[in-house]
Amino acid sequence: LISNDQMEFDVFWLMNVAGLVAFATVGSLKGIDGDLDLLGVAVLGVTTALGGGTIRDLLVNAVPHSLHSTTDVSVALVGVALAIAGARRVDGLARHPVVLLADAVGLAAFATTGALVAAEAGLSPFGVVALATITAVGGGAIADVLLGNTPFVLKEDFYATCAVLGGVAFWILSTNGFSEDVAAVACAAVVLTLRLVALRRRWRLPTVDGVLVS
Amino acid sequence: LISNDQMEFDVFWLMNVAGLVAFATVGSLKGIDGDLDLLGVAVLGVTTALGGGTIRDLLVNAVPHSLHSTTDVSVALVGVALAIAGARRVDGLARHPVVLLADAVGLAAFATTGALVAAEAGLSPFGVVALATITAVGGGAIADVLLGNTPFVLKEDFYATCAVLGGVAFWILSTNGFSEDVAAVACAAVVLTLRLVALRRRWRLPTVDGVLVS
């Protein structure tokens, strides 16, 4: 039993690290495209990686884990370094399959921590879904706002929707007698699967005009 | 006495519901205009409706009420649905008299809860006015920032000013021996009256250039 728990923890820990690196890389690349200076690029990368978790903790009145640790920011800085090294060498680094995969893994890991923290804090079903989503996409949204753009999660792709549905899965399972461990694994699986399928099939959410026309 | 309290509570509850629906409708319409996908439209509507109260609670170190409840988000989703249904059928829905009235009612209700929460937390006079204003206009401001726009409350109309003056009224009455109930009713009355008169008379605040010229 302990070895199962341990493995689950290790997998989750790895997913989290992959997400921190990928999120930081994607955020830094946005900063490079936006002609920010080196500090600005690093701030954007670190914000993308740590922002979602920081808002999550603030919303349940905890001092953000990101400010109590130096590990998370160090991992994020690896992603920043990758972006700076790769920006002019790898064409379209932000859409490179490895980055997209790591980003999807991070989306799943972050949504799951959001749902777990929300359940711990006794939030409502909406609170669980909201915290899963905000944790997963909040960092990228802040980075986009800092660049003066509408957060890409609001207009593009089937991205935040994966986190929403993962949060819903977590809540359905945990209110139907399943343990939080099971609900967490299901949440991560739902987010990761949906995101990968969405990437491959180029799923998009319809717009209001699209709905009304059809 | 109980029936008076009850009636006051019911009126306030109704005002709050009207505000949640109106704010969500106005926010969703902004999202539709900004070509967001359906999730983006819903996020913008819900953020406009729940954002102010969420910041209010964070500023006094409470876990946001919006995350502990499913009622508020459900009411907001009614507003989102109205926006999606009406966007292409009703010309200028965001400036429709019914929406403007409900929005003014919401402005009054939200400013009042902000002032009450601030008084409860023992904030300074500035804190009372700031929380009344942020609660009333914070959700719409976040929505505007998400769309990459300057919050409309900073440039247009006599809107946030109504909430500021409602907060001032609350603070004057409550520091002069009146009960919080009386101060709350006065706050709501000041905000609602000013907003409706401002709409009818097309009041605007002057800009600095305007002041210097005159």
Added chain:
Amino acid sequence: LISNDQMEFDVFWLMNVAGLVAFATVGSLKGIDGDLDLLGVAVLGVTTALGGGTIRDLLVNAVPHSLHSTTDVSVALVGVALAIAGARRVDGLARHPVVLLADAVGLAAFATTGALVAAEAGLSPFGVVALATITAVGGGAIADVLLGNTPFVLKEDFYATCAVLGGVAFWILSTNGFSEDVAAVACAAVVLTLRLVALRRRWRLPTVDGVLVS
């Protein structure tokens, strides 16, 4: 000994006041340039002055000092008044030497309070540097975002970098046996000196393209 402490306190208090006025002036001038109405200009000025400290307090789960006091906002409103009075009379008021000096002093004072609050809250080294930086530049960043701009600290000048290095100085000294008082004085001195030299020498951080080319 007491007179030393007292003097240090007085100097720091003066630096803080200078910073509040300068930040409010700079923020209000941005609002005037952005054609905001008078309330918008005041909101931008006050936000620039009080925003960094407010985020700092939220991040360590304290009710923001700015909402418990009326002194800070009153001092900030002096800066707003200066901006309104001077905007059309003094050419390039935002780059006037007196404003730049007061702004640099405020940057030093705010970074130092951020580092002190972080140390008090037992944050990690990254937390100390992050809080020093956010306290110093957070208000201006919010103002820029409200205007739909990328925060100038991310693209221009050697500005936020001074606060980062001040936070690093604070942390190095305080983890090497020096008292928090000494670390605080060093932090303020590092930020102020770097900022003034940067202004005089027109230092800028390189961009990624600049680094890769050189």
